[in-house]
């Protein structure tokens with residue numbers, strides 16, 4: 001069945017699904033939907049209007065975590081949820097932590113005001129961005145650093161959706177000019193390097209960089 005992904009490529013949730021589609025080697029079409037001013041027909045696929053959404057033939061799915069689970073269940077292949085129920089629960093927790101605890105600060109508190117706000121006619125409060133960077137984000141990153149420990153991935157040697165979900169937030173920070181401090185968060189910093197070296201990620205980043213350059217007037 002034909003798979004279509006809807007959304008804009010700089011959304012961390014859209015990126016999460018693009019990486020998963022590549023990891024699972026699922027061919028798909030990509031239809032651009034902006035996070036603001038979505039067309040009316042899109043609400044039939046994504047009832048809250050949010051991106052990403054995905055269709056697989058007649059099936060309509062919204063929410064990156066729902067889509068991630070569906071891709072794993074429907075296509076099989078190497079598990080991105082670890083190899084036992086405890087691992088799977090840990091992956092889901094870390095995915096939720098990245099999507100609901102880190103994202104409000106990394107993506108909506110730093111990336112959006114720095115990179116997107118001006119292009120959609122909104123003003124950006126750099127003082128608020130600095131508070132986010134100095135006060136809100138560090139304890140969240142400290143927790144993730146402790147969870148990672150000295151291991152390459154959150155599940156140890158096994159790459160998982162947890163690495164993708166956390167990495168997607170770190171990529172939005174990097175797009176906003178905030179590569180995380182490798183002396184304070186060495187584990188997360190090297191996880192990000194390992195993640196961006198995977199072909200599922202390195203293949204999608206050039207288009208993202210070009211778009212960030214365009215939005216920030218560097219092109």
Ligand SMILES: N[C@@H](CCC(=O)N[C@@H](CS)C(=O)NCC(=O)O)C(=O)O
Pocket residue numbers: 011012013035036048049050051052062063064065099
């Ligand atoms: N939990 C959702 C969050 C999706 C989300 O918040 N996407 C943002 C863009 S990064 C969006 O669509 N915002 C527009 C809106 O909320 O109307 C997911 O994982 O897909």
